[in-house]
Amino acid sequence: GIRNDGRGAPAYVHVDNQLLNAFYDDSCFCMSFGDGSSQNGNTPLTALDVAGHEMSHGVTAATANLNYSGESGGLNEATSDIFGTMVEFYAGNTTDPGDYYIGEKLRMGNGYLRRMDNPAADGNSLSCYSSRAHNGTPCNGDSFNGIGRDKAAQIWYRALSTYLTSTSNYSAARTATLQAAADLYGANSQERYIVSKAWAAVSLGTALPDPGNGNPSPSPTPTSSPTGNPNPGGNA
Ligand SMILES: [Zn+2]
Numbered sequence: 001g002i003r004n005d006g007r008g009a010p011a012y013v014h015v016d017n018q019l020l021n022a023f024y025d026d027s028c029f030c031m032s033f034g035d036g037s038s039q040n041g042n043t044p045l046t047a048l049d050v051a052g053h054e055m056s057h058g059v060t061a062a063t064a065n066l067n068y069s070g071e072s073g074g075l076n077e078a079t080s081d082i083f084g085t086m087v088e089f090y091a092g093n094t095t096d097p098g099d100y101y102i103g104e105k106l107r108m109g110n111g112y113l114r115r116m117d118n119p120a121a122d123g124n125s126l127s128c129y130s131s132r133a134h135n136g137t138p139c140n141g142d143s144f145n146g147i148g149r150d151k152a153a154q155i156w157y158r159a160l161s162t163y164l165t166s167t168s169n170y171s172a173a174r175t176a177t178l179q180a181a182a183d184l185y186g187a188n189s190q191e192r193y194i195v196s197k198a199w200a201a202v203s204l205g206t207a208l209p210d211p212g213n214g215n216p217s218p219s220p221t222p223t224s225s226p227t228g229n230p231n232p233g234g235n236a
Contacts, residue, residue, distance in 0.1 A: 002055055002059055007029075011031045013035075013044065014034075014035055014044075016034055017035075019034025019045075021045060022034060022050055022053075022054050024057035026061040031051070033046050033054075040109065042106050042108065047103060047106055048087060048096055049102050050113075051084075052084035053081060054084075056080040056087075059160070060079050063164070064160050064166065065165075065166045066079070066165075066166055067167060072166060072167055075169075075173050082156055083153070083157075085100060089149055100117040101113075101115050102115070128202045129203040142207075144197055146194065150218060151216070154180075159176035159177045174196075188211045192211075193207070193209075196208040
């Protein structure tokens with residue numbers, strides 16, 4: 001479960017009237033989902049990536065408990081989009097296949113709530129860390145193979161549950177993921193190197209030297225169970 005205690009979180013639907021939003025509230029360990037606007041023909045906000053997003057706020061509350069403001073708030077929201085997307089891919093639903101859109105099943109006017117491959121396309125989000133360069137990823141013109149979603153998810157989860165704290169900023173998140181990648185795959189691993197390139201591609205830090213291990217296989221190694229740290233009073 002969300003808190004590693006086997007307890008399910010209640011989910012409330014038809015919340016409010018024509019509400020185009022969904023929430024997680026740690027004080028009730030519950031989620032609330034609006035129906036969306038009937039005028040705009042939205043579907044209810046219960047799409048799997050959105051539901052995974054809300055549940056992941058509970059995971060964050062139970063681990064790093066990132067404060068919901070400034071950079072730690074951005075990391076809190078990012079974590080929910082990351083794991084919401086991983087949930088969608090993991091489910092393998094042929095009628096809602098995995099993709100890097102958030103909320104593409106809600107019949108939004110522009111087709112989605114957010115898109116992770118090009119965050120700035122929504123007209124509100126930034127694609128790169130530097131405020132001077134947010135014209136799409138990669139911001140440094142780099143091009144490289146990823147390490148696969150499973151390994152990326154393992155690294156992010158370990159960073160979230162082991163190294164990030166309530167006040168972590170983006171720089172700390174970079175450090176945490178590099179440490180998590182070292183823990184899981186080795187300090188000289190290609191995985192850790194690719195993580196550093198991914199951060200550099202969004203204008204955060206510079207890439208580590210290439211350890212020269214070639215392309216990593218996309219299968220993650222089994223990892224330790226997450227640390228339980230129920231933290232009441234977290235942010236929604
Ligand atoms: Zn959220």
